[in-house]
Amino acid sequence: MNNTFDNPAFEKSPSPSEHSITVTKEPNGDNEDLEMEDLSDNQTVQDIFYTTCDPPISAISVRNAHKSYHKGTPVLTDFHMRVPIGTIYSLLGSSGCGKTTLLSCCVGIRKLDKGDILVFGHKPGTKESGVPGRRVGFMPQELSIYNELTIQEALNFYGRIYGMKRDQIFESTSFLVDFLDLPKASRRVGSLSGGQKRRVSIALALIHDPELLILDEPTVGVDPLLRESIWNHLVKLVTSGRTTVIITTHYIEEARQSNVIGIMRNGRLLAEKSPEALLIEYKVTLLEDIVLTLCRQDREEKKRQRDDNVETSAKTEWGLSSITKRKIGSESTIVEEGTIVGLRYESAGKNGNNDDAIFVESPKLRPGTGVLAVHNNGHISAPLKQRRLSTRENIRMNHSTQIQKLTALLIKNFIILMRNIGFLIFIFFVPAIQVILICLTIGSDPKSLLLGVINPENCDYLSKNWRDIGKECPIDTDALENSTLSCFYLSNLPEESYILEKETSEFNALQRIQKGYTYGYIEFPRDYTSNVLCKFGGKFDCPSHDEVIAGSNIILELDMSNKQIGQTMKRIFVDTYAKTTEAIKTNCQGKIKDTILSSVADLPYTVGIIL
Numbered sequence: 001m002n003n004t005f006d007n008p009a010f011e012k013s014p015s016p017s018e019h020s021i022t023v024t025k026e027p028n029g030d031n032e033d034l035e036m037e038d039l040s041d042n043q044t045v046q047d048i049f050y051t052t053c054d055p056p057i058s059a060i061s062v063r064n065a066h067k068s069y070h071k072g073t074p075v076l077t078d079f080h081m082r083v084p085i086g087t088i089y090s091l092l093g094s095s096g097c098g099k100t101t102l103l104s105c106c107v108g109i110r111k112l113d114k115g116d117i118l119v120f121g122h123k124p125g126t127k128e129s130g131v132p133g134r135r136v137g138f139m140p141q142e143l144s145i146y147n148e149l150t151i152q153e154a155l156n157f158y159g160r161i162y163g164m165k166r167d168q169i170f171e172s173t174s175f176l177v178d179f180l181d182l183p184k185a186s187r188r189v190g191s192l193s194g195g196q197k198r199r200v201s202i203a204l205a206l207i208h209d210p211e212l213l214i215l216d217e218p219t220v221g222v223d224p225l226l227r228e229s230i231w232n233h234l235v236k237l238v239t240s241g242r243t244t245v246i247i248t249t250h251y252i253e254e255a256r257q258s259n260v261i262g263i264m265r266n267g268r269l270l271a272e273k274s275p276e277a278l279l280i281e282y283k284v285t286l287l288e289d290i291v292l293t294l295c296r297q298d299r300e301e302k303k304r305q306r307d308d309n310v311e312t313s314a315k316t317e318w319g320l321s322s323i324t325k326r327k328i329g330s331e332s333t334i335v336e337e338g339t340i341v342g343l344r345y346e347s348a349g350k351n352g353n354n355d356d357a358i359f360v361e362s363p364k365l366r367p368g369t370g371v372l373a374v375h376n377n378g379h380i381s382a383p384l385k386q387r388r389l390s391t392r393e394n395i396r397m398n399h400s401t402q403i404q405k406l407t408a409l410l411i412k413n414f415i416i417l418m419r420n421i422g423f424l425i426f427i428f429f430v431p432a433i434q435v436i437l438i439c440l441t442i443g444s445d446p447k448s449l450l451l452g453v454i455n456p457e458n459c460d461y462l463s464k465n466w467r468d469i470g471k472e473c474p475i476d477t478d479a480l481e482n483s484t485l486s487c488f489y490l491s492n493l494p495e496e497s498y499i500l501e502k503e504t505s506e507f508n509a510l511q512r513i514q515k516g517y518t519y520g521y522i523e524f525p526r527d528y529t530s531n532v533l534c535k536f537g538g539k540f541d542c543p544s545h546d547e548v549i550a551g552s553n554i555i556l557e558l559d560m561s562n563k564q565i566g567q568t569m570k571r572i573f574v575d576t577y578a579k580t581t582e583a584i585k586t587n588c589q590g591k592i593k594d595t596i597l598s599s600v601a602d603l604p605y606t607v608g609i610i611l
């Protein structure tokens with residue numbers, strides 16, 4: 001595969017006029033000359049980028065990155081990296097050198113301790129970067145696929161999450177199943193082998209044709225033929241579209257097909273060049289030899305530094321340091337540090353003079369418009385901006401993505417629940433069992449509570465048939481001393497709730513509560529019935545107003561040390577009071593005067609109970 005920087009798109013114009021920008025050719029092969037614009041003497045390269053076209057930016061740029069876990073040994077140290085748009089960038093390095101850590105920072109899973117990562121010119125996690133989101137397809141090293149789903153369901157889920165339409169998902173799925181040689185789409189992920197799961201994971205990262213594809217060791221456990229076809233597909237994605245691929249692999253030789261190789265060791269980047277440039281520079285035929293040489297050099301360098309006891313600033317040899325200031329053309333147009341960030345690759349110049357070209361970028365660029373090359377003769381060549389509307393743009397044009405995401409999650413959770421019947425039953429039955437248990441234990445009213453009674457009225461409420469009183473009219477208007485309103489009230493108390501005990505005095509009754517013998521006592525005043533009748537307008541021999549009020553109140557003293565029981569008792573007493581008045585209305589119809597009867601009927605609204 002051609003290196004992107006050797007791509008015709010970045011060639012100089014055949015006969016460039018001074019200070020002109022020539023946009024020559026799109027990397028995807030659409031041979032089309034674009035407009036020419038004059039660069040006036042005082043115009044900077046930055047001006048051109050901001051005015052002439054949507055200038056390109058790096059897919060990922062990492063600057064001065066530092067990362068360590070739990071304040072332990074640093075995993076990334078002063079790490080610099082640039083991944084130009086439309087390239088395959090292979091990250092090579094020994095196990096534990098920090099590749100996965102770096103990638104997880106790029107997709108926003110982890111955060112750097114220090115330094116910057118920009119994805120499409122923005123910090124990961126921001127809306128503008130689109131990461132995490134549909135702009136990126138990430139295949140993590142640790143597979144995290146829902147084992148309960150089938151391959152088809154998993155692809156559907158991710159497709160919906162990325163806002164794809166049903167036909168897009170279908171089209172993508174049939175291609176990926178075929179291309180990655182996946183088992184039947186109806187197979188459950190949980191029943192697949194490790195290698196098959198890995199291929200499904202690749203498919204999930206590819207389903208939405210992302211602009212940035214980050215693959216952490218995708219070819220582990222994959223047979224050589226499939227490995228070859230995966231790489232061919234990646235190359236195709238990069239050359240035919242605007243996809244950028246970052247891939248980590250331990251199969252060093254397969255990285256030959258990438259555009260740029262970054263070689264890492266101990267959290268630092270030792271080299272960042274095209275494979276061709278590396279092979280030429282080190283005069284070897286195998287990339288493995290280069291990695292070996294660089295690692296040895298690094299080890300020796302470290303040893304020498306330790307020996308000399310010299311502090312090192314750990315600056316990378318590659319990357320931005322060499323192009324912070326550069327003249328463009330014969331005039332004094334300068335790319336200033338911090339204004340336009342540039343990146344120089346040794347293989348950039350077609351004429352063999354590698355210092356000729358630098359690649360510049362700007363945050364104003366629409367992502368994916370390619371890399372702009374600025375040559376030191378003042379000419380800029382860039383890839384064509386316009387291109388066919390891909391699945392990617394189609395997906396972006398879908399507006400109802402939030403609803404789609406919600407739908408995707410609901411469907412996924414529903415399928416997973418249905419596949420875990422035991423769990424489903426547990427979820428639905430546990431609350432029901434809880435409610436039943438609560439009702440059984442604390443839901444019903446307490447029973448057979450011992451209650452003391454102080455009642456000076458003359459009625460035998462402790463005799464066997466005393467509850468029959470509740471069926472008679474308790475008021476005798478001709479002989480009031482025979483009236484037994486208090487007993488009538490007591491007889492209406494729910495039979496199962498209380499066991500009544502006669503108390504001789506308030507003092508005794510209180511003592512029995514304190515000793516825990518009874519749950520409370522109820523006290524009726526002397527002449528309770530006549531006072532109640534006086535209160536409601538009966539024309540009897542009534543005492544003073546205050547005495548009537550005091551003499552028509554029932555006093556309740558309850559043990560509230562058990563709130564549940566105390567509150568229930570209160571409720572029962574008040575309910576009984578209402579029930580009593582209702583019973584008087586029914587039982588005393590025609591036996592006492594209507595005026596008294598109607599007044600007594602108001603009793604529930606003037607409850608005479610003192611708690």
Ligand SMILES: Nc1ncnc2c1ncn2[C@@H]1O[C@H](COP(=O)(O)OP(=O)(O)OP(=O)(O)O)[C@@H](O)[C@H]1O
Pocket residue numbers: 069070075093094095096097098099100101102141
């Ligand atoms: N969650 C974590 N907590 C503590 N240390 C971690 C954690 N994750 C990774 N490390 C450590 O950070 C270092 C870099 O790990 P990382 O996974 O990034 O390496 P790697 O280059 O991807 O390795 P490999 O090629 O084996 O996957 C290792 O020493 C590892 O032990």
